[in-house]
Amino acid sequence: MNSTCPYCGVGCGVTVTSRAGAVQVSGDGEHPANAGRLCVKGAALADTLGETGRLRYPHVNGSRVSWETALDAVASGLQQVIDQHGSQAVAFYASGQLLTEDYYVANKLMKGFIGAGNIDTNSRLCMASAVVGYKRAFGADAVPCSYADLDHADLVILCGSNTAWAHPVLWQRLVQAKLQRPAMQVVVIDPRRTASCDIADVHLALRAGSDAALFNGLLHWLAQQGTDSSMLPHLADVPTALDAASGWSPAQVAAYCQLSEEQVTAFYRAFASQRNVLTLYCMGINQSTSGSDKCNAIINCHLLSGKIGRNGSGPFSLTGQPNAMGGREVGGLATQLAAHMDFSAENVARLQRFWGSDRVAQQPGLSAVALFDAVARGEVKAIWIMGTNPAVSLPEASRVRQALAHCPLVIVSDVAAQTDTSELAHICLPAAAWGEKNGTVTNSERRISRQRAFVPPVGEARPDWWILAQVAQRLGFHQAFAWHHPAEIFCEHAALSGFENHGSRAFDISGLASLSVAEWDRLQPVQWPVNASAPQGTARLFSDRRFFHPDGRARLIAVTPRLPLAACTTAYPLLLNTGRIRDQWHTMTRTGQVPRLMQHVSEPYVAMHPQDAADYQLQARDLVRVQSSQGWMIARAVLTDDQPVGTLFAPMHWNCQFAAQSSVGALVAAQVCPLSGQPESKQTAVQIARWHSHWQGTLFSRDNVTFPDGVWWSRIPHTHATRYQLAGSGPLSALLSALDLNDMACQRMEGTNELRLLAWHDGELMLALWLGPRVPELDLAFIDAAFASPPTRAADRHALLGGRAAERENAGRTVCSCFGTGEQTILCAVAAGDNSLAALGARLKCGTNCGSCIPELKQLIARFPAHA
Numbered sequence: 080m081n082s083t084c085p086y087c088g089v090g091c092g093v094t095v096t097s098r099a100g101a102v103q104v105s106g107d108g109e110h111p112a113n114a115g116r117l118c119v120k121g122a123a124l125a126d127t128l129g130e131t132g133r134l135r136y137p138h139v140n141g142s143r144v145s146w147e148t149a150l151d152a153v154a155s156g157l158q159q160v161i162d163q164h165g166s167q168a169v170a171f172y173a174s175g176q177l178l179t180e181d182y183y184v185a186n187k188l189m190k191g192f193i194g195a196g197n198i199d200t201n202s203r204l205c206m207a208s209a210v211v212g213y214k215r216a217f218g219a220d221a222v223p224c225s226y227a228d229l230d231h232a233d234l235v236i237l238c239g240s241n242t243a244w245a246h247p248v249l250w251q252r253l254v255q256a257k258l259q260r261p262a263m264q265v266v267v268i269d270p271r272r273t274a275s276c277d278i279a280d281v282h283l284a285l286r287a288g289s290d291a292a293l294f295n296g297l298l299h300w301l302a303q304q305g306t307d308s309s310m311l312p313h314l315a316d317v318p319t320a321l322d323a324a325s326g327w328s329p330a331q332v333a334a335y336c337q338l339s340e341e342q343v344t345a346f347y348r349a350f351a352s353q354r355n356v357l358t359l360y361c362m363g364i365n366q367s368t369s370g371s372d373k374c375n376a377i378i379n380c381h382l383l384s385g386k387i388g389r390n391g392s393g394p395f396s397l398t399g400q401p402n403a404m405g406g407r408e409v410g411g412l413a414t415q416l417a418a419h420m421d422f423s424a425e426n427v428a429r430l431q432r433f434w435g436s437d438r439v440a441q442q443p444g445l446s447a448v449a450l451f452d453a454v455a456r457g458e459v460k461a462i463w464i465m466g467t468n469p470a471v472s473l474p475e476a477s478r479v480r481q482a483l484a485h486c487p488l489v490i491v492s493d494v495a496a497q498t499d500t501s502e503l504a505h506i507c508l509p510a511a512a513w514g515e516k517n518g519t520v521t522n523s524e525r526r527i528s529r530q531r532a533f534v535p536p537v538g539e540a541r542p543d544w545w546i547l548a549q550v551a552q553r554l555g556f557h558q559a560f561a562w563h564h565p566a567e568i569f570c571e572h573a574a575l576s577g578f579e580n581h582g583s584r585a586f587d588i589s590g591l592a593s594l595s596v597a598e599w600d601r602l603q604p605v606q607w608p609v610n611a612s613a614p615q616g617t618a619r620l621f622s623d624r625r626f627f628h629p630d631g632r633a634r635l636i637a638v639t640p641r642l643p644l645a646a647c648t649t650a651y652p653l654l655l656n657t658g659r660i661r662d663q664w665h666t667m668t669r670t671g672q673v674p675r676l677m678q679h680v681s682e683p684y685v686a687m688h689p690q691d692a693a694d695y696q697l698q699a700r701d702l703v704r705v706q707s708s709q710g711w712m713i714a715r716a717v718l719t720d721d722q723p724v725g726t727l728f729a730p731m732h733w734n735c736q737f738a739a740q741s742s743v744g745a746l747v748a749a750q751v752c753p754l755s756g757q758p759e760s761k762q763t764a765v766q767i768a769r770w771h772s773h774w775q776g777t778l779f780s781r782d783n784v785t786f787p788d789g790v791w792w793s794r795i796p797h798t799h800a801t802r803y804q805l806a807g808s809g810p811l812s813a814l815l816s817a818l819d820l821n822d823m824a825c826q827r828m829e830g831t832n833e834l835r836l837l838a839w840h841d842g843e844l845m846l847a848l849w850l851g852p853r854v855p856e857l858d859l860a861f862i863d864a865a866f867a868s869p870p871t872r873a874a875d876r877h878a879l880l881g882g883r884a885a886e887r888e889n890a891g892r893t894v895c896s897c898f899g900t901g902e903q904t905i906l907c908a909v910a911a912g913d914n915s916l917a918a919l920g921a922r923l924k925c926g927t928n929c930g931s932c933i934p935e936l937k938q939l940i941a942r943f944p945a946h947a
């Protein structure tokens with residue numbers, strides 16, 4: 080059966096097969112988004128199925144209860160708050176990872192029937208600026224482009240997007256396009272060098288947060304060069320935008336962006352001279368206190384030059400989450416109603432008619448950061464969080480935790496048994512996970528695809544739409560929430576999109592409003608709009624140069640570039656950037672359970688330039704305390720000249736389930752773009768210092784371990800055991816007593832400042848521990864395997880205590896996650912003459928599946944200069 084990958088906004092189709100009871104997931108060769116390709120996360124989907132780490136039953140105040148009890152508790156809890164404090168005192172915080180049907184029900188319940196605007200979503204942290212950018216420019220939140228544009232572009236600009244790691248299958252398509260048409264230029268705009276620079280002709284490592292000036296300068300340049308005059312009748316507000324851009328000469332841009340004037344003019348020349356230009360932009364643009372303006376600065380250039388609405392051209396905002404777009408369509412953001420309607424009196428009345436409700440919210444609700452502030456102030460007294468983990472992902476995450484800890488009613492719907500957010504919940508509801516639920520998602524190119532259920536839910540997990548509808552009924556809204564099947568919800572949503580639309584709203588899938596359940600089930604991927612005039616969907620918008628403002632013209636927006644609010648000071652001299660790594664998804668609740676996805680990068684880290692490391696007396700792998708004015712974290716130092724001097728990068732993923740004190744969200748300030756409400760997650764001023772410890776260690780354990788205060792730990796699931804990396808300064812006895820070695824037979828080797836220990840129970844290895852002033856180098860795969868088949872000979876046990884098999888070569892850190900190929904293995908092969916991608920692929924297979932590791936393979940090959 081076919082379904083859709085639940086991770087990123089590329090929206091790859093997958094084919095699910097079952098062989099001898101084991102589920103296998105492969106790329107769907109027929110799906111237009113990926114044509115059979117998958118990245119490592121998609122390829123590892125089968126490993127996320129099953130009960131590991133899942134929430135299986137409803138819980139109230141920590142005790143398992145029946146669904147009846149849990150749903151009654153949710154409904155009566157919400158009702159009580161509404162009765163006492165009004166509907167504004169309750170809120171939903173939802174997610175671009177819900178299915179469209181789930182999302183539609185959540186929005187309908189809050190805005191249509193509870194009657195408040197307070198439903199916002201994690202898309203606020205992600206897409207909100209892109210939405211404002213499109214709406215201001217086009218009069219609608221409508222992505223003009225398609226992935227197929229990559230096959231026609233002459234110049235592709237990746238701006239604030241590490242596509243190679245965050246949208247890997249799209250990146251593979253770009254790599255292929257460049258192979259086929261080497262003349263196609265690729266420009267990467269990113270302060271740091273990333274894996275996406277691998278195929279870049281040019282990397283513009285501009286000053287963090289300075290993109291608006293670069294594009295303002297481009298607008299000015301385009302105006303001076305004389306642009307596509309046929310475009311002008313379709314544009315409004317051109318003079319004011321050009322006026323705002325007029326001061327930005329290449330010299331000024333170069334000084335502001337810390338680039339050379341040659342770099343700037345070469346980029347401008349390329350943009351102006353190439354016919355088809357595609358700008359892909361993502362979090363390096365959106366996550367900013369001037370994110371909306373940055374989006375418009377980019378869109379302005381495409382509009383003025385007419386590089387929009389045709390093959391291979393356009394401003395293409397990449398969506399992060401699998402269904403960020405679906406959320407935008409149903410009104411998941413507190414600032415819109417539903418089906419692309421805003422809160423105008425006309426639209427409120429329209430929705431009242433459609434939903435048959437006289438209590439539709441009249442005004443926008445609180446957006447994410449403001450919402451959690453209102454929780455902190457006690458104004459919002461009940462919050463239902465579904466499909467997101469705000470205690471990790473929101474800025475000032477420690478404040479979010481405190482706010483939740485004091486909130487009278489916190490309800491969490493999640494698939495994971497334990498998250499940093501669910502630890503603070505009064506009511507936990509088990510949601511059906513990917514593979515167990517049925518519905519639709521919309522990817523970055525407006526393509527609606529089906530996610531299909533193929534396994535029964537674990538325990539008593541239920542689909543999110545069902546949970547929401549049950550609560551709605553208990554709140555007294557029976558008829559409006561009486562669906563029996565998600566297909567019915569989809570059809571209602573599709574009907575609403577066409578309701579009194581007459582071409583006024585871009586989002587129109589009225590052509591799908593009368594699907595039968597069987598037709599919905601068979602629905603093939605299709606790009607909206609899908610209506611009477613475009614029954615097969617629409618690949619490209621604005622080919623006719625008609626936009627959605629009432630006069631049909633697009634708007635240029637006057638942009639005044641602003642640098643990040645986060646500014647370095649003597650106390651906080653370094654600028655911390657945050658983002659994604661290749662093999663992890665967000666707060667790791669699913670990908671963190673998959674051993675092979677934990678091997679590429681296993682621990683929270685902070686990347687810095689070697690010069691900065693030297694200034695702070697840091698060495699590679701040291702533990703570093705990173706501190707901002709908001710909070711602090713501990714992470715391992717990675718030294719790389721990919722990182723500009725004076726700047727750091729830390730992944731956003733780690734949290735209290737995977738490491739002690741390593742959540743970067745605690746450091747980021749809750750400063751937002753005034754237009755979009757999106758936080759500035761990419762820039763934080765920080766100081767760093769070595770985190771001193773007397774000992775470090777590696778522990779493998781069959782069971783999870785809780786460590787005493789003062790011990791820093793990070794947890795890394797392997798196939799047969801869990802590994803912990805440890806560090807601390809306290810007495811080792813406190814650590815050893817936390818390990819509870821009572822009933823175990825222990826083999827020890829003690830030296831000065833050093834301890835090695837194996838603990839056995841009934842012939843099974845229970846624990847293996849190495850402690851000392853530095854982490855010893857261990858053969859991790861060999862140790863993990865000993866938990867499945869313990870060595871019996873004394874000599875082998877002795878070797879195990881040494882941490883490595885007597886005769887085995889250490890494969891080193893995993894580079895290729897698909898085939899588990901280690902760095903050492905690759906380096907040996909390169910040294911032996913396999914010094915090309917093809918030769919490595921032929922010998923070790925690495926890089927031949929999803930291709931995400933190719934940039935790293937190339938770097939390893941480059942370490943050995945080719946023989947003359």
Ligand SMILES: Nc1nc2c(c(=O)[nH]1)N[C@H]1C(S)=C(S)[C@@H](COP(=O)(O)OP(=O)(O)OC[C@H]3O[C@@H](n4cnc5c(=O)[nH]c(N)nc54)[C@H](O)[C@@H]3O)O[C@H]1N2
Nearest residue numbers: 239240241245287288361362363399400658659661664665
């Ligand atoms: N592996 C993986 N893939 C994912 C996700 C994941 O968790 N893991 N999450 C998905 C989601 S929800 C999202 S939103 C996307 C995000 O996808 P991306 O936006 O591509 O990923 P990020 O790593 O957040 O940030 C992108 C780049 O912005 C750069 N940047 C920082 N500041 C600036 C700046 O001032 N200007 C410019 N031009 N660039 C800057 C960063 O250095 C970084 O390389 O990824 C999606 N895909």
Ligand SMILES: Nc1nc2c(c(=O)[nH]1)N[C@H]1C(S)=C(S)[C@@H](COP(=O)(O)OP(=O)(O)OC[C@H]3O[C@@H](n4cnc5c(=O)[nH]c(N)nc54)[C@H](O)[C@@H]3O)O[C@H]1N2
Nearest residue numbers: 201204205466467468472492493510657665666668731760
């Ligand atoms: N510093 C910093 N912070 C960031 C970012 C950054 O770049 N830097 N990026 C921001 C961005 S772009 C994003 S999108 C956010 C993401 O941040 P979050 O949304 O908080 O991260 P996730 O881990 O994806 O959370 C999804 C939750 O939903 C659960 N879940 C999975 N499937 C289902 C389901 O079907 N139903 C339900 N009910 N639950 C489910 C998962 O177990 C998990 O707990 O982080 C933001 N925060």
Ligand code: SF4
Nearest residue numbers: 084086087091118121
């Ligand atoms: S590129 Fe995105 S949608 Fe495709 S397989 Fe990877 S994570 Fe899934």
Ligand SMILES: [Mo]
Nearest residue numbers: 204205399400
């Ligand atoms: Mo995102």
